Amino acid sequence: MEGMSKSATVVGAGIAGLAAAIALAECDYRVTVIERGKKPDPDSPGGAGIGISSNGLDALAELGMKGEVQRAGVRTRIGSIYTDAGLQLSRPTTTGAGRFVGIHRQTLLQLLTDRAEDLGATIEYEKVIRSDADLPEADLLIGADGIRSTVRKWSFPKVRPDYSGATCWRGVVEADELTPDQLEVWVGRGTEAGIVPIDGGRAYWYISVKAPMGDKSDDEATLAAETIGPFDSPIYEHVLATEPASVMRDDIHYLPTGLKRFTSTRTGTPTILVGDAAHAAMPNAGQGVSQAFEDAATLKILLARHRNIDNMLAAYDEHRVERSQKIQQQSFDMFNLMQANNSISSAVRNGVLKAVPTLVQELVVDWNMRWPNPRIRN
Numbered sequence: 001m002e003g004m005s006k007s008a009t010v011v012g013a014g015i016a017g018l019a020a021a022i023a024l025a026e027c028d029y030r031v032t033v034i035e036r037g038k039k040p041d042p043d044s045p046g047g048a049g050i051g052i053s054s055n056g057l058d059a060l061a062e063l064g065m066k067g068e069v070q071r072a073g074v075r076t077r078i079g080s081i082y083t084d085a086g087l088q089l090s091r092p093t094t095t096g097a098g099r100f101v102g103i104h105r106q107t108l109l110q111l112l113t114d115r116a117e118d119l120g121a122t123i124e125y126e127k128v129i130r131s132d133a134d135l136p137e138a139d140l141l142i143g144a145d146g147i148r149s150t151v152r153k154w155s156f157p158k159v160r161p162d163y164s165g166a167t168c169w170r171g172v173v174e175a176d177e178l179t180p181d182q183l184e185v186w187v188g189r190g191t192e193a194g195i196v197p198i199d200g201g202r203a204y205w206y207i208s209v210k211a212p213m214g215d216k217s218d219d220e221a222t223l224a225a226e227t228i229g230p231f232d233s234p235i236y237e238h239v240l241a242t243e244p245a246s247v248m249r250d251d252i253h254y255l256p257t258g259l260k261r262f263t264s265t266r267t268g269t270p271t272i273l274v275g276d277a278a279h280a281a282m283p284n285a286g287q288g289v290s291q292a293f294e295d296a297a298t299l300k301i302l303l304a305r306h307r308n309i310d311n312m313l314a315a316y317d318e319h320r321v322e323r324s325q326k327i328q329q330q331s332f333d334m335f336n337l338m339q340a341n342n343s344i345s346s347a348v349r350n351g352v353l354k355a356v357p358t359l360v361q362e363l364v365v366d367w368n369m370r371w372p373n374p375r376i377r378n
């Protein structure tokens with residue numbers, strides 16, 4: 001019944017917007033996704049690697065994409081944490097809580113784009129939404145436009161991103177005999193670095209350091225290598241082997257918690273925020289993408305359950321606000337622990353990581369990794 005289907009506009013074709021588009025199309029919405037960027041070029045992949053944990057994979061199962069994403073990525077787990085001198089502070093995880101899929105962002109975006117388009121969604125690239133006058137008329141509006149969301153500003157103008165105090169270099173390189181087969185992390189004073197295998201026989205590395213906002217160098221690759229050089233870590237060799245022009249540097253911002261709702265009717269069109277537009281956590285927790293998948297899967301389940309749109313919006317807030325904001329808070333706590341930057345606080349951190357058995361650490365993260373599926377939890 002083509003003429004009777006509802007319509008939705010999604011602002012942003014990042015991971016959250018594409019996942020939401022799939023959820024909506026699965027519920028027979030006519031979906032238009034509007035993206036200010038260019039159509040991604042699979043031959044010149046931008047971005048780096050990401051980890052999708054078990055809660056994200058469970059949410060992907062609701063979107064019919066778990067198997068495909070698992071096959072495309074590398075199944076791996078959270079491994080050891082070491083000091084900069086190479087002293088092992090914690091052992092690899094042994095329970096399911098530590099398992100995740102490592103995948104290049106571009107590989108994941110391509111899978112999501114293909115699926116959304118197969119389901120009939122239209123993606124309009126190189127189009128910027130500046131005001132609600134730029135929006136096509138629709139029954140539902142999804143704000144998936146990232147941490148500096150324009151859609152969020154219309155409904156919650158006081159909520160602004162904040163600088164975390166840290167900047168992060170990232171790179172992707174061909175894996176070699178030094179590449180670990182699981183996520184390995186090193187911590188020094190004010191520094192955290194990690195490396196993980198991803199698809200295509202590649203490895204993704206990151207180095208995060210405390211730094212003033214906006215600091216830049218003409219040669220980010222050399223600066224990244226100098227930062228990790230003193231560490232007893234194979235990341236140094238991986239940085240040297242990375243094509244220098246492809247090394248990315250981003251200051252890490254986050255969204256303070258405190259939003260009581262992710263939904264609004266203020267523009268006249270029922271609006272739902274998803275992904276970083278609603279709850280941008282620190283990357284330490286590795287939960288940004290998995291939370292976006294939880295958003296989309298929840299949207300799909302609730303759209304099928306509630307005919308009344310106000311009830312659906314209220315149910316979305318009930319299922320998503322508290323959980324995603326707890327994860328945000330945990331990500332800040334983890335960031336402060338991992339990037340402790342004076343001799344006393346970093347010694348305390350090392351002591352805590354060494355003293356707390358791995359199993360206890362796993363029990364703490366286990367809560368994050370269990371998505372309370374609204375299909376089961378009414």
Ligand SMILES: Cc1cc2nc3c(=O)[nH]c(=O)nc-3n(C[C@H](O)[C@H](O)[C@H](O)COP(=O)(O)OP(=O)(O)OC[C@H]3O[C@@H](n4cnc5c(N)ncnc54)[C@H](O)[C@@H]3O)c2cc1C
Pocket residue numbers: 011012013014015016017034035036037049050051052127128129130144145146147149150168170250252274275276277283286287288289290292
């Ligand atoms: C250094 C770093 C490392 C990370 N590592 C991980 C990790 O390992 N695992 C993980 O799960 N997460 C990780 N994250 C977090 C993760 O990248 C984000 O949570 C995720 O990308 C959010 O997706 P999104 O679609 O909500 O936002 P975005 O990816 O920001 O996408 C928003 C899209 O909206 C578009 N847009 C914005 N405004 C407009 C407009 N006005 N009109 C039209 N289009 C617009 C943008 O062009 C963009 O394509 C990391 C983040 C950082 C910074």
